[in-house]
Amino acid sequence: MSIAFNITVTKDVIARAAQKAGRSPAAVRLIAVSKNQDDARIDAALAAGQRIFGENKVQEAQAHWEKRRLSYPDLELHLIGPLQTNKVRAAVALFDVIQTIDRPELAEKLAAEMKRQGRLLPCLIQVNTGLEPQKAGIAPDHVPAFCALCRDMLGLDIRGLMCIPPVAQDPAPHFDRLQELAQQLGLPELSMGMSADYEDAVGHGATYVRIGTALFGERV
């Protein structure tokens, strides 16, 4: 199957899931996750008109996008992986949206660096809805206080929440919890849903779905 075909099919599934949930298909944006994909596949997605991409490592994202973005001024790059504080400068310079704010130290560094570069990027807070010890993210109960720190104390442009539900569980309760928290905090964006569960995520209010293998095939 071609990548252009996969993008069309995926958008179709998103649109139908949105309609079924009484939502506008335009309220859900598709992030093509290009981590571990080769140049030919990335270029095929661009040729098919895809403009929103997600990467989970700063260095790989630089290799994929620093040159390409000069040719695509409407590109929108999301950081969806953990960010080390020593990569904050490079991340702020390259990305358009940071989805993975997951600790106070990182929030402070990002706020200072965004100010320094004059790039106040939209940000999401990563929430560890499953309270998994190996997974990054703020525990759900701590999200309101952390959001207040980011928004009110540090002046970050917090737009929403992001989660990665535990692999072996029904994701629905995790999507619901994220939606509930976002509503409580008045945050419009919900980044949830990957290749295996994005249809479900759209039914539970996702505004961004992050999809890799369903578009590109297995990672190389």
Ligand SMILES: *Cc1c(COP(=O)(O)O)cnc(C)c1O
């Ligand atoms: C890799 C990754 C994805 C995409 O996963 P697929 O199952 O290939 O769709 C989505 N979100 C995050 C945070 C990822 O690291």
